[in-house]
Amino acid sequence: MSRREIVAGAAPTLAGTASRGRVAAATGSEPSARRPLPASFLWGTAISAHQSEGNNIHSDAWLLENLPSTVFKDPSGDACDSYNRYEEDISLAAELGFNCYRIGIEWARIEPEPARFSQAELDHYVRVLETCRKHGLAPILTYSHFTVPLWFAQRGGFEVADGADLFARFAGRATDALGDLIGMASTFNEANIPLLLKLLRAGRSKADADAVKSMIAAAAQATSSPEFSSLLFADPDRTQPVLLDAHAKAQAAIKASTGDFPVGVTLSMQSVEAVGPNSLAPIVEDAMYGGWIEAAKASDFVGVQTYTRIRVGDHGALPAPEGAEMTAAGYEYYPPALGDTIRLAARLIGKPIYVTESGIATDDDARRIAFIDATIEEVRRCIDEGIPVHSYMYWSLLDNFEWTKGYGERFGLVSVDPKTFARTPKPSALHLGERARPWAPARRR
Structure with missing residues (x-):
């Protein structure tokens, strides 16, 4: 797949051989009355390095999670041990019937000290991407999924202007090693x-x-750094200009390196619904994106990541309607939000659209199945309207580490035993695989 093809609206081409074994094949056909999906529509799951790999000891998040004054419910620890079990995860994703796998590389592993790049870690990620290719999965790569190297956080992270240059240096070096294997990539996950x-x-x-301030102060003291900055807790008024610069510079560095693949950015695009007269919804929606709409327009594609809606009245955000179903993550169960945000991306950005995350935290797998069906239907309606949607990627393949919520929120299609790391597909995994398989492109054998 090339940048030219993706900008023209063509979907990526897959190569490799599918693995089969634990999951039975399913058959089905697309309703004849509907507009056909793109020939190479991508079906898959999304996951990040820090949340699944485990023992990311050189990162800012690792330090924060293990402070006595942390706001994290649990430390990430071994996570899902995907650093060592990546081949099992990739094989399982292929067996389920998917044709892509959205993963991240960990900057803190690749550059654990300033300008000291680990060839061993780059080789590790080469093997990960080669394994995706071997199993017929297009590797969808994320260069930064919230975490940064500890040394980068100590010097001020993305609150310091030259942080953009340092991130671009990392992105270029990683692409030198991985570029020929990458299917498509985003610089940042949910940049906004x-x-x-x-x-x-x-x-x-x-x-x-105050708890967050105390944690960051403790991190600064522990590292003898008055400038300690962690992206998820930093002041966005200071980080956003640097992040926008970092995206532009990293995108240029990636395209100047090896490989010929589309480069975009993924955005958190929750549906904003106006309630009552004089609603502040337009102001809230504009505040959610800053300069990222323009940045996405200058990229090859936009990744839409949607989980719920935000209802806004004349004084700001409102609670969910009385009696509304809530997810285990504490927000409203509202699948139509995905259709809303796809249409918003089409209207404002005008680039090929990939649903790079959609999911639900719940211990009731029947509700997960219902959510999957409802959100896929939103994607189908948008395609029927002529909107260029090229993927559906569920968050996430595994029950994994969910940042400050620790291991208490389960989004995964596959459960993971915390002691043995045994993977057990849930009925929802089989269900989504069956939905994907009839339309997945034929894999070369």
Whole structure:
């Protein structure tokens, strides 16, 4: 697949041989009345390095999770041990019937000290991507999924202007090693998430705000750094200009390196719904994106990542309607949000659209299946309307580490035993695989 093909609206081409074994094949056909999906529509799952690999000891998150004053419910620890068990995970994803696998590489592993790049870690990620190819999965790569090297956080992270140059240096070096294997890539995961978090934190208690300040102060003291900055807790007014610069410079560095693959950015695009007269919804929606709409317009594609809706009245965000179903993550169960955000991306950005995350935290797998069916239907409606949607990637393949919530929120299609790391597909995994398989492109054997 090439940048030219993706910008023209063509979907990626897969290569490799599918693995079969634990999951039975399913058959089905597309309803004849509907517009056909793109020939190479991507079906898959998304996962990040820190949340699944485990023992990411050189990262800012590892330090924060293990401080006595941490706001993290659990430390990530071994996570799902995917660093060692990546081949099992990739094989399982292929067996389920998917044709892509969205994963991240960990900057803190590749560059654990400034300008000291680990060839061994680059070789590790080469093997990961080669394994994807072997099993017929297009590797969808994320260069940064919130975490940064500890040394980078100590010097001020993305609050310091030259942080953009350092991130671009990392992206270029990683692409030198991995570029020929990458299917498509995004510089940042949910690049606008600090802006959304700022909106959501406006209503938090003083005690919660003080707890975060105490944790960051403890991290600065532990590392003898007055400038300690971690992206998910930093002031977005300071980080956003640097992140936008980092995206542009990293995108240029990636395209100047090896490989010929599309480069985009993924955005947190929650549906914003106006409630009542004089709603502040337009102001809230604009505040969620900052300069990222323009950045996406200058990229090859946009990744839409949607979980719920935000209802906004004349004084700001409102709670979910009385009696609304809530997910285990504490927000409203609202599958139509995905259709809303796809249409918004089509209207504002006008680039090929990939659903790079959609999922639900729940211990009721029947509700996960219902959510999957409802969100796929939203994608199908958008395609029927002529919107160029090229993928559906569920978050996530595994029950994994969910940041400050620890291991208490389970989004996965596959459960993971915390002691043995045994993977057990849930009925929802088989269900999504069956939905994907009839339309997945034929794999070369």
